[in-house]
Amino acid sequence: MARIELVNLTKTFGPVVAVRDLSCVIEDGEFVVFVGPSGCGKTTTLRMIAGFEDPSAGEVRIDGRVVNDVEPRDRGLGMVFQTHALFPHKNVAQNIEFGLRMKRVPRAERARRVRHVADQVHIAHLLDKMPGQCSGGEAQRVALARTLVTEPSTFLLDEPLSSLDAKLRRELRAECDRLHQALKRTFIYVTHDQEEAMTLADRIVVMRAGAVEQSGSPMQIYSDPVNAFVADFFGSPSMNLVAGEVVPVDGAKRFRSPRFDLPLPPRFAAVAPGRVTLGIRPEHVGVRRGDHGDTALPVRLVEPLGKDTLLYFDDGTPRAFIAVSEGLHLAELAPGAPVALAFDPARLHLFGEDGRRVGGEL
Amino acid sequence: MTKSNRRRIASLVRHGLLGLWAVIAFFPIYWMVATSFKPDTQWFAWPPVYFPDPPTLANYLNVWFGAEQYASTQYAISSQKPLVSLGNSAIIATASTVLAVLAGSVIAYGVSRYRILSEARMFQLLMLRMIPPIVVVAPLSLYYSAVGLLDTFTGLILVYFLTSLPYAVWMTKSFIDEVPREIEQAAEILGASRWRTMFEIVLPLIRSGLVATFLFILILTWSEYLLALIITKTQVTTVPIELSKYQGSTEGRVYGRQAALAVGITVPLMIVGLIIRRHLARGFSFGMVRR
Numbered sequence: 132m133a134r135i136e137l138v139n140l141t142k143t144f145g146p147v148v149a150v151r152d153l154s155c156v157i158e159d160g161e162f163v164v165f166v167g168p169s170g171c172g173k174t175t176t177l178r179m180i181a182g183f184e185d186p187s188a189g190e191v192r193i194d195g196r197v198v199n200d201v202e203p204r205d206r207g208l209g210m211v212f213q214t215h216a217l218f219p220h221k222n223v224a225q226n227i228e229f230g231l232r233m234k235r236v237p238r239a240e241r242a243r244r245v246r247h248v249a250d251q252v253h254i255a256h257l258l259d260k261m262p263g264q265c266s267g268g269e270a271q272r273v274a275l276a277r278t279l280v281t282e283p284s285t286f287l288l289d290e291p292l293s294s295l296d297a298k299l300r301r302e303l304r305a306e307c308d309r310l311h312q313a314l315k316r317t318f319i320y321v322t323h324d325q326e327e328a329m330t331l332a333d334r335i336v337v338m339r340a341g342a343v344e345q346s347g348s349p350m351q352i353y354s355d356p357v358n359a360f361v362a363d364f365f366g367s368p369s370m371n372l373v374a375g376e377v378v379p380v381d382g383a384k385r386f387r388s389p390r391f392d393l394p395l396p397p398r399f400a401a402v403a404p405g406r407v408t409l410g411i412r413p414e415h416v417g418v419r420r421g422d423h424g425d426t427a428l429p430v431r432l433v434e435p436l437g438k439d440t441l442l443y444f445d446d447g448t449p450r451a452f453i454a455v456s457e458g459l460h461l462a463e464l465a466p467g468a469p470v471a472l473a474f475d476p477a478r479l480h481l482f483g484e485d486g487r488r489v490g491g492e493l
Numbered sequence: 494m495t496k497s498n499r500r501r502i503a504s505l506v507r508h509g510l511l512g513l514w515a516v517i518a519f520f521p522i523y524w525m526v527a528t529s530f531k532p533d534t535q536w537f538a539w540p541p542v543y544f545p546d547p548p549t550l551a552n553y554l555n556v557w558f559g560a561e562q563y564a565s566t567q568y569a570i571s572s573q574k575p576l577v578s579l580g581n582s583a584i585i586a587t588a589s590t591v592l593a594v595l596a597g598s599v600i601a602y603g604v605s606r607y608r609i610l611s612e613a614r615m616f617q618l619l620m621l622r623m624i625p626p627i628v629v630v631a632p633l634s635l636y637y638s639a640v641g642l643l644d645t646f647t648g649l650i651l652v653y654f655l656t657s658l659p660y661a662v663w664m665t666k667s668f669i670d671e672v673p674r675e676i677e678q679a680a681e682i683l684g685a686s687r688w689r690t691m692f693e694i695v696l697p698l699i700r701s702g703l704v705a706t707f708l709f710i711l712i713l714t715w716s717e718y719l720l721a722l723i724i725t726k727t728q729v730t731t732v733p734i735e736l737s738k739y740q741g742s743t744e745g746r747v748y749g750r751q752a753a754l755a756v757g758i759t760v761p762l763m764i765v766g767l768i769i770r771r772h773l774a775r776g777f778s779f780g781m782v783r784r
Binding site: 234 | 673675676678679680681682683684685686689694697698700
């Protein structure tokens with residue numbers, strides 16, 4: 132059982148501020164994913180929770196107790212590292228057993244628990260092998276087993292899947308999810324992969340430049356991003372962002388840019404005229420063949436993916452404007468042809484010049 | 494000339510030069526071994542005798558076992574105790590080297606992981622070793638005589654331990670630096686203390702490096718002469734001191750006996766080197782601890 136509180140946590144390395152005044156509560160049993168681009172401070176935050184970095188300011192509390200001065204081994208946590216960090220000179224069984232040996236668990240009991248946990252993550256056949264003989268996916272399962280066997284109150288996972296290929300990643304992601312369901316322990320997971328964050332998390336904490344940008348459920352983060360950064364970071368392909376301005380026309384507001392001119396729904400009535408960025412996710416862009424839409428753009432590239440088709444439009448910027456259309460019925464659109472696009476007004480976002488979202492709640 | 498012919502000739506020239514260099518380098522060693530088997534009439538023979546004729550064990554028997562039948566010759570040496578000094582050297586060199594590598598790796602671990610010494614201090618540590626031993630040897634023998642360490646095992650082991658410690662720290666540190674921190678942190682968060690982590694995780698991982706360091710320091714202490722000469726007298730002689738006794742005595746140079754002794758004190762190092770050669774190759778080309 133562990134509830135972890137981060138209170139005004141700050142970490143500086145010389146002149147570099149890695150984590151800036153971060154406060155966050157991770158409830159017992161919650162699966163929290165810290166996500167952000169590299170260098171955003173997510174791993175430093177995790178390492179402060181683990182005790183490998185001393186906070187420059189602020190507190191880490193586990194179940195109400197301040198643990199700033201508690202050694203990593205006395206915090207009751209388990210950690211899985213990006214590089215697996217298996218002990219290369221010990222075989223798999225000895226690797227898994229290590230934590231139990233440190234806790235002076237009797238030999239017979241150790242053997243039983245190693246066996247059990249090896250079955251749990253499907254590596255029973257590897258017990259006699261050396262880490263060097265294991266594949267990347269196997270090594271990460273061993274690392275997971277090594278942590279599992281000590282029954283920590285909280286699992287810290289530092290980009291555990293980033294060194295694996297896509298298929299293994301999906302497989303082990305499901306494994307993590309299953310373990311969390313089964314163990315009902317706190318999981319704190321760090322990744323730069325928004326898809327991992329979306330699929331695993333109860334709650335996502337989006338970080339940038341050492342600070343939390345937004346914290347919320349995957350759905351909140353996805354459909355209700357507080358700023359352009361979060362909007363852009365989540366989703367694949369990511370949200371279309373179009374620079375333009377809000378202009379008042381006949382008492383209503385319109386969004387205008389060189390290629391777009393569309394009415395804004397009433398919830399944006401209070402937005403002051405001026406420069407903004409319009410955001411809309413590719414799946415909320417309707418493609419109408421021949422029909423009237425909000426605008427018409429020439430097709431630059433068509434990517435049939437099987438289940439959907441990705442359409443890249445030329446909106447006059449280097450970054451293409453993207454729409455996703457279900458099925459393959461648009462797959463043979465010829466590049467260059469203008470196509471009418473319609474935007475779901477309920478899904479439009481506007482971001483001010485500082486990147487923060489403006490306009491009414493969704 | 495075709496390209497492949499050019500390559501072949503270049504390769505021939507290269508190997509020829511290397512072969513020549515090898516002959517130049519190995520000749521003195523051959524000469525030592527050959528001389529050790531020569532009867533005394535061939536030691537300074539001119540023209541030189543390249544192959545002992547007939548080979549004899551007289552030098553070995555006299556030097557190592559003080560065999561009396563050879564003691565009657567002009568060059569007989571029977572007053573020394575080479576086997577004893579070989580034993581002394583083995584004890585002193587092994588003990589001081591083991592101590593230096595152990596202490597050195599503990600210090601190196603502290604430097605590598607906890608920055609107990611700054612870069613500048615580390616450099617100073619090595620510079621300390623650059624002081625010519627001749628500078629310290631006189632004061633040292635004064636102190637040693639005051640505290641009764643002169644001509645003792647403890648005295649020599651201590652001074653060898655201290656003089657090789659900087660090397661041990663520098664060498665082992667470079668190996669420890671290569672061990673990924675995350676492996677240690679994994680051990681730490683699994684409940685291992687820092688000492689435990691060091692002895693159970695880090696040191697076994699740099700095993701090959703430790704062996705390489707061990708041999709390097711062993712060779713240095715095994716063949717150290719000056720300090721041994723000044724701070725030992727009769728009780729604790731080491732092999733280099735023993736070797737010097739065969740030179741410049743009233744009879745001139747007793748080459749054959751000296752060569753037999755030299756071969757005898759070289760062989761143990763070669764045996765150690767052979768036993769650990771697998772580690773040496775890895776130790777001196779240390780890199781990947783990770784898979």
